[in-house]
Amino acid sequence: MTVALSVGVEVVGDGAGTPGGDARRPVRGIATLARRLEDAGVAYWVIGAERGEPTDATHATLDPSLLATVAARHTSTLGLVVAAAAHRDHPYNLARRLISVDHAAQGRAGWLALDFDHSTALNAATDTWAGAELGPVHTADAVAAVRTLWRTWPLESVVGDRSTGVFADTTQIRRADVHRGYRIAGPLNVPGSAQGDLPVWQQVFGGDAGSADGADVAVVEHGDPVPRGRPTVVRLRSIQRIGSVLERLSGDGEVAGVLVRLTLHALAPFLDGALPAARQRGLVAANPGGSPPIPTRPASLRQRLNLPVPQQPDLAAHALAFDSVPNPGGRL
Amino acid sequence: MTAGQLILNVNVLNTGIHTGSWQRTSEPPTAFADPGYYVRMAKIAERGTLDALFLADGPALREHPAIRPSQALEPSVILASVAAETEHIGIIGTLSSTFNDPVELAHRLLALDEVSGGRLAWNVVTTYSLPAGANFGLADYPDRHTRYRRAAEFVEVVRALWRDAADLGRRGISHQGEFFTVAGSLPQGPSAQGHPLLVQAGGSPQGRELAGRVADAVFSAELDLGAGIDHYRYVKDVAVAHGRRREDVKILPGLITTIGSTRAEADRRFDEQNVLLPPGQDLERLSQVLGEDLSGHDLDAPVPVRLLGEVGDPARFAASLGFRESVVRLIESRSLTLREAIREFSGAGHRVVVGTPVDVADTIERWFLAGAADGFNLMPDVFPDGLEVFVDEVVPLLRTRGLFRRAYAETTLRERLTGSIFPFAQLTLVKRA
Numbered sequence: 058m059t060v061a062l063s064v065g066v067e068v069v070g071d072g073a074g075t076p077g078g079d080a081r082r083p084v085r086g087i088a089t090l091a092r093r094l095e096d097a098g099v100a101y102w103v104i105g106a107e108r109g110e111p112t113d114a115t116h117a118t119l120d121p122s123l124l125a126t127v128a129a130r131h132t133s134t135l136g137l138v139v140a141a142a143a144h145r146d147h148p149y150n151l152a153r154r155l156i157s158v159d160h161a162a163q164g165r166a167g168w169l170a171l172d173f174d175h176s177t178a179l180n181a182a183t184d185t186w187a188g189a190e191l192g193p194v195h196t197a198d199a200v201a202a203v204r205t206l207w208r209t210w211p212l213e214s215v216v217g218d219r220s221t222g223v224f225a226d227t228t229q230i231r232r233a234d235v236h237r238g239y240r241i242a243g244p245l246n247v248p249g250s251a252q253g254d255l256p257v258w259q260q261v262f263g264g265d266a267g268s269a270d271g272a273d274v275a276v277v278e279h280g281d282p283v284p285r286g287r288p289t290v291v292r293l294r295s296i297q298r299i300g301s302v303l304e305r306l307s308g309d310g311e312v313a314g315v316l317v318r319l320t321l322h323a324l325a326p327f328l329d330g331a332l333p334a335a336r337q338r339g340l341v342a343a344n345p346g347g348s349p350p351i352p353t354r355p356a357s358l359r360q361r362l363n364l365p366v367p368q369q370p371d372l373a374a375h376a377l378a379f380d381s382v383p384n385p386g387g388r389l
Numbered sequence: 390m391t392a393g394q395l396i397l398n399v400n401v402l403n404t405g406i407h408t409g410s411w412q413r414t415s416e417p418p419t420a421f422a423d424p425g426y427y428v429r430m431a432k433i434a435e436r437g438t439l440d441a442l443f444l445a446d447g448p449a450l451r452e453h454p455a456i457r458p459s460q461a462l463e464p465s466v467i468l469a470s471v472a473a474e475t476e477h478i479g480i481i482g483t484l485s486s487t488f489n490d491p492v493e494l495a496h497r498l499l500a501l502d503e504v505s506g507g508r509l510a511w512n513v514v515t516t517y518s519l520p521a522g523a524n525f526g527l528a529d530y531p532d533r534h535t536r537y538r539r540a541a542e543f544v545e546v547v548r549a550l551w552r553d554a555a556d557l558g559r560r561g562i563s564h565q566g567e568f569f570t571v572a573g574s575l576p577q578g579p580s581a582q583g584h585p586l587l588v589q590a591g592g593s594p595q596g597r598e599l600a601g602r603v604a605d606a607v608f609s610a611e612l613d614l615g616a617g618i619d620h621y622r623y624v625k626d627v628a629v630a631h632g633r634r635r636e637d638v639k640i641l642p643g644l645i646t647t648i649g650s651t652r653a654e655a656d657r658r659f660d661e662q663n664v665l666l667p668p669g670q671d672l673e674r675l676s677q678v679l680g681e682d683l684s685g686h687d688l689d690a691p692v693p694v695r696l697l698g699e700v701g702d703p704a705r706f707a708a709s710l711g712f713r714e715s716v717v718r719l720i721e722s723r724s725l726t727l728r729e730a731i732r733e734f735s736g737a738g739h740r741v742v743v744g745t746p747v748d749v750a751d752t753i754e755r756w757f758l759a760g761a762a763d764g765f766n767l768m769p770d771v772f773p774d775g776l777e778v779f780v781d782e783v784v785p786l787l788r789t790r791g792l793f794r795r796a797y798a799e800t801t802l803r804e805r806l807t808g809s810i811f812p813f814a815q816l817t818l819v820k821r822a
Contacts, residue, residue: 083504084473118577120500126424126469127504145493149448149524150463157466161424177496179573185490186525210454217411217418222665224411224418225454240526246450247461248422379453 059307061342063314063362064332065101065138065290066094070321071119072104072128083119084127091128094135097328098336098344100361101136101167102128103258103316108140109171118176122154129162134345136358138167138258142174143199147186148239151199152206155255156247164251164357168203169258170272172196187239193259193268198238200257200271205233205370207254209244209378231375244378252357253366258290273364276316283311288364290314296323299331300338307340314362315341395757395792396606396639396764396806397784398441398481399434401427403458405771406645406739409665411458413771421458424470430772431471431478437780438794440805441479441510442471443608443766448488449520456667465501472505479508479802481588485516486543487536488525495550496575498585507581507801511547512588512608513599515540517709532704537595542566544587544603550575551584555813582801583811592620592711593703601627605806606639608766610712610738612719617642617761639763639806642756643739646749647770648778659743662770671731678712678738688728692720712738739768746782753783754792 071083072090094102105121125137139158141151151168159166173191182191189195214229225248233243259272261284269275275289279302283289291306293299293315306312319327335341345361359366403421404410411418420426431442444464452459464482471480480501484494502509515536522530531539546569549562554575561574589600590608600607601624611617625635647662649655669684676683679696686693697717700706706713715738720730733741742752756762769775787793799805 082506084506087504088473118500119503120465120497123465123469123497123500123504126466127473130424130428130470130473145490147488147490147525150489153448154463154466157424157463160422160462161466161470176576177492179492179571181492212419212422214454215418215422215458219412222412222667223455224457227453227455230454242520242523244450246448246459247463248419378450379455 059339060310060312061339062303062307062312063100063290064098064341065103065136065314065316066099066327067103067106067292067316067318068321068324069107069318071124087124087127088131091132091135091137093324093328095132095346097332098342098347099135099328099332100314100342101138101165101358103138103140103169104128105140105176106169106171106318108174108176109142109260111175122158125158125166126161129158129165132165134165134361136165136167136361137162138169138358140169140171142171142191143184143196144171144174144191145177145181145185146174148199148202148235149206149241149245152203152245153247155203156207156245156250159250159252159255160247164359166250167256167258167358169276170196170200171260189238193262193265195238196259197268197271200259201237201370202233202235202239202241204254204257204271204367205235205372206241206243206245207249208370208372209233209375210246210248212248212251215248227379228377230378231372232378234375252359256359256362256364261289273367274313274362283309285311288313288362290316292316292318294318296327296331299327300335300340303335303340304338393792394794395753395787396641397439397767397787397793398443398479398641398764399430399439399767399769399776399779400443400445400608400643401430401772402445402768403460405775406768407662407770408457408667408670409662410771412665413662415773418458422461424462424467427462427467428470428474430776431475433773433776433780435475435478437784438797439478439767439780439784440764441481441508441802442468443481443512444468444483446483446485447514447516447518447521448485449518449524451518456670465497468509469501469504472501472508477508477797479510479805480505481510481512483512483514483590485514485521486540487516487531488521489543491543491546491569492550492571492575495547496577498547499551499554499575499577499580502580502582502585503577507583507803509580510586510588510605510802510806512590513540513544513604514590515596517707533593533595533706533710534704537593537599539568541599542568544599546571548584548587548603551579555579555583555811579811579813582803583813586803586806592709592714594710596711597624598627600624601633601638602631604638605803606641606763609640609642610709610715611642611761612715612733612738612740613722614756614759614761615722616715616718617756618759621761637807640761641764641766642762643768644753644765645739645741645768645770646775646779646783647741647743648746648749648775648782650745652744652748655743655745655748658770671734672727675716675727675731675734677708678716678734680706680708680713683727686727688731689726691724692727692730697721709738746778746786749779749783750786750790753787754790757792
C-alpha cells in the first residue's frame with residue numbers, strides 16, 4: 058500500500074542568507090525562506106538539526122528557537138520544529154522556550170530533541186546543570202521532564218471571569234514533581250499548548266527504537282533499519298534520484314514521512330521540481346495552501362501529521378500547585 | 390542620542406502593573422500568553438517613538454494565577470516576535486544569571502541582537518525566588534553574596550564571548566572561575582551593534598556596584614526625589630571610579646501612570662481599579678517588602694520604627710534590598726502611617742503618578758532636570774489604553790518642551806542610548822560581512 062509521505066525540510070545554515078533576503082535585516086531572509094517552504098507545501102521546517110552533528114555544527118549560528126519565532130510571525134500553516142539539547146539548557150528553560158514558540162506559532166511548533174549541541178558545547182562534555190552524561194538516556198529524562206512541565210498548567214484553566222474575579226481555575230494546575238534525572242517542582246509558568254503537547258522528534262541510531270520511546274516521531278537515516286509500529290521519518294541527505302527513493306519509502310508501509318536536508322542551492326530543484334512531481338504521483342501529502350485549497354486546513358502541527366496526543370504523562374495524581382486562593386492580611 | 394533628551398522605555402508587564410488590569414483591558418484573558426499581544430503593544434510604543442520595550446521575568450509563577458496573570462512567555466521569544474514585526478524600537482529582556490548557562494545565554498542573546506538588527510539590551514538579574522530555586526533543583530537557595538559573585542562571573546564570561554565573536558582573530562576565550570569553566574568561541578559573529586547592551590535592575594549595594602562597573606542603563610525603583618538624586622549620583626560615581634564617563638550609565642526609574650483627562654477622571658480610574666484588588670493583597674505586598682507580616686498592626690498608627698532600621702543580615706534578607714530601602718526612606722521622610730504607606734506603595738515599590746497628561750509630563754521633566762533620572766521605565770496601569778494615552782497625550786507635550794524625539798534617528802539601540810557605535814575598527818575587531 059502506498060502512503061502519502063509527510064515532508065519535513067532541514068535547511069543547512071540559518072536561512073538568514075536566503076536569496077531575496079537582506080544581510081542587514083536577517084528577519085527578511087528568515088521570513089522569505091519560511092514562506093517559500095510554506096508555499097511549496099512543506100509540512101514542517103526542522104531548524105538547527107546540524108547542531109547535533111559534530112561535522113556540521115559550524116553551519117548553525119543563530120538560536121533555532123528565535124529563528125522559529127521569526128518564521129512563526131510570517132507564516133500561517135508551516136510547522137516549525139526547533140532542534141535543542143538538554144546540554145547547556147535546563148529542562149525548565151527548554152519547556153518554557155519551546156512552548157512560547159508554540160504560542161507564537163499558534164500550535165505549529167515541535168521539538169527535535171538532540172543529545173548534544175556541538176554549536177555551543179565549547180568545553181562542556183556533560184549536562185551543565187545536572188552533570189549527567191549526554192546521550193539517549195539523558196535525553197529521554199529531559200523529554201519526560203519537559204512533557205511533564207507542559208502539562209502542569211492547561212490553557213483551558215485561563216478563564217478570565219470578570220464576574221467572579223477569577224483569572225485562572227487553579228484546581229487544574231498541578232505540580233510537576235520531576236525526580237528522574239532532574240529535580241523540578243513546577244508548575245511551568247506558561248500555560249500549555251493549543252495542540253495538546255508539542256510533538257517531539259528524536260533520532261534513533263542503529264535501529265534501537267527503544268531509545269526514543271518518549272518521542273512522538275522517530276528519525277532514522279536513509280538506509281538504517283526502520284522501527285516497526287511507530288511513526289518514523291527517514292532523513293534524506295541528498296535529492297539525487299529522490300523520486301524513486303520517495304516511491305520506495307511510500308510503499309514501505311512503516312515510514313510516515315521524510316526529512317530532507319537541503320543546501321540553499323538545492324532548495325529550488327527540490328521545492329519547484331522534485332516535490333510537486335512526487336505530489337502529483339501521490340507519493341507525498343497534499344499542499345494545504347495549494348490550489349485548489351483543502352477545505353479543512355489542519356490547525357496544528359500535531360493535527361497535520363495525524364499524531365495523537367500521548368496519554369502519558371498523566372498528572373491526575375500529582376498534587377495541586379495551589380491549595381487555595383490567598384487571602385492574607387486584613388481588609389482595609 | 391541627543392544631549393538633553395529623555396529615554397523612555399515601556400515595561401510591558403503582561404496586561405498592566407495593576408492587579409486588576411486583566412479585568413480592565415480590552416485584550417482577551419489569554420493575551421499574556423500570546424506573543425502577538427506584545428507585538429501590538431510594541432507597535433503602539435513605536436508609534437510614540439519610545440526607546441525600547443522592556444520585559445521583567447523570572448523562571449517561576451510569580452503571581453497567584455487565580456488572581457492575575459504573571460509574566461509567562463519566555464522573554465527572548467517575545468522579543469524575537471517584536472523584532473520580527475517592528476523596525477526601530479529597542480528590545481530589553483530580563484534574564485537571570487542564576488537560572489541560565491552563560492554560554493547558552495550569550496549565544497541566544499547575540500542571535501536575538503543579530504535578528505533584531507542590533508536593538509537588544511540584556512537586563513541582568515540574580516533572581517530571588519524560592520519557587521524558581523525549586524524548579525531548578527536547588528536544595529539551598531544561594532544567598533545574595535553568592536548570587537552576585539555568580540552574576541559578576543557570568544557577565545564576565547558572556548562579555549568575553551561577545552567580544553571574541555567580534556574579533557577577526559577568533560582566538561576563543563579561556564575562562565576558569567569559581568562557577569564556570571569555558572573554553573572556545575560562539576558559533577556566530579557580531580551583531581549590527583557589536584553585541585547587546587547591558588541593563589541592571591537591582592538596588593542592593595552589590596547591584597549598584599555591578600551597574601556602575603558594566604551596565605549601560607539601570608532600571609531602578611525610586612519613590613522619593615531626594616533618594617532618586619542620591620542613587621543617581623552614587624551609580625554615576627561608581628562608573629567614574631571604574632574609569633567610565635558619568636553619561637555611560639543611564640538611570641531609568643520605574644514610573645507607574647494612571648492618566649485621566651482631568652485629575653478627577655484620573656482619581657476615578659485609580660479608585661475603580663483598586664476596587665478590584667483582592668482583600669489584603671496590598672498589605673501583604675508591603676509585608677513582603679519590609680520582611681515582616683503586618684496583618685496584626687494598627688493601620689492608623691505610624692509604621693513601627695523597628696521595621697525601618699538597617700537590615701540585620703543583608704545576605705540573608707529574603708526580599709529586594711533596593712525596594713525595601715526605597716519604601717523605608719519614604720515612610721521615614723513623611724512619618725507615614727501604615728494606611729498611608731500602603732497607598733504610596735500601591736505600585737509595589739515604584740513611584741505612582743495619578744493625574745493628567747500635563748501632571749505626568751511635569752513630573753518626568755522635574756526628575757529629569759533635577760538630576761534624578763535620565764529617563765523612565767514606564768509602567769502603565771492597564772494595557773493597551775494606559776500606553777495609548779501616554780503615547781498620544783504625554784509624548785506630544787514632552788516633544789513640545791524639547792525633551793523627546795519626534796522621529797527615530799539611530800539604527801541601533803547602542804547609538805540611541807549611548808550615542809556611540811561599537812568600535813569595530815579597533816584592534817582586530819571587524820564587522821561581520
